[in-house]
Amino acid sequence: MARGKLILIEGLDRTGKSTQSEKILSALGDEAVLLKFPDRTTRIGELINQYLTDSNFELPAQSIHLLFSANRWELNSEIHSLLEAGKHVILDRYVYSGVAYSAAKEIPGMDISWCFNPDKGLLKPDLTLFFSNQDSSSLQDREGFGEERYEKIEFQKRVRHTFSNVFDHISDPNRAIVDVSDRSIEEVFRYIEPLFRTVINKDLEGFTYF
């Protein structure tokens, strides 16, 4: 049986990642599963959720970084099994968010290379779509924005910049940028559908790893 494909939707906050991930899932039906990182339902995920939602719960930047990575590792073998069973796995955020949000804190010693290290060896997606918009100023208008720890305009601007450095650091020919500015949900989906369908129809053997 052909293995399933690993498709990653990455990007800045509020660019429609979750909406499009759901649309891909509906388009693929029961051939696919959708996983979201952080997965807040595990024990590690509960800690991450507490860190993101409770400003009184402090952790060193290094510790929370390693928890986000540990959260990916705890699902790695499940993702592997799903792919081997022929299921396509759609990920809503993964390694690139992990590196970009932590490195954007600009903590001495916690550079991109340091941040990437604990994720080395994780399954590498067959396709990564990076959702981007022109600027972060419209974020303020989005309902609910500002409730979680990283939802601050200044920080989001640094994350945007850091993502592009992360992409320079981690090479990947199977990565595409999707500019969602001024595009409706349907327009974005029409743009990405041929991209993920092409990857799904490929006959790939073996896996690649970060």
Ligand code: FDM
């Ligand atoms: N985030 C997400 C990280 O800082 N590191 C990670 O490894 C991942 C997967 O967590 F601000 C950040 C990105 C975002 C926050 O993500 C919660 P969602 O997608 O808004 O739940």
Ligand code: MG
């Ligand atoms: Mg969020």
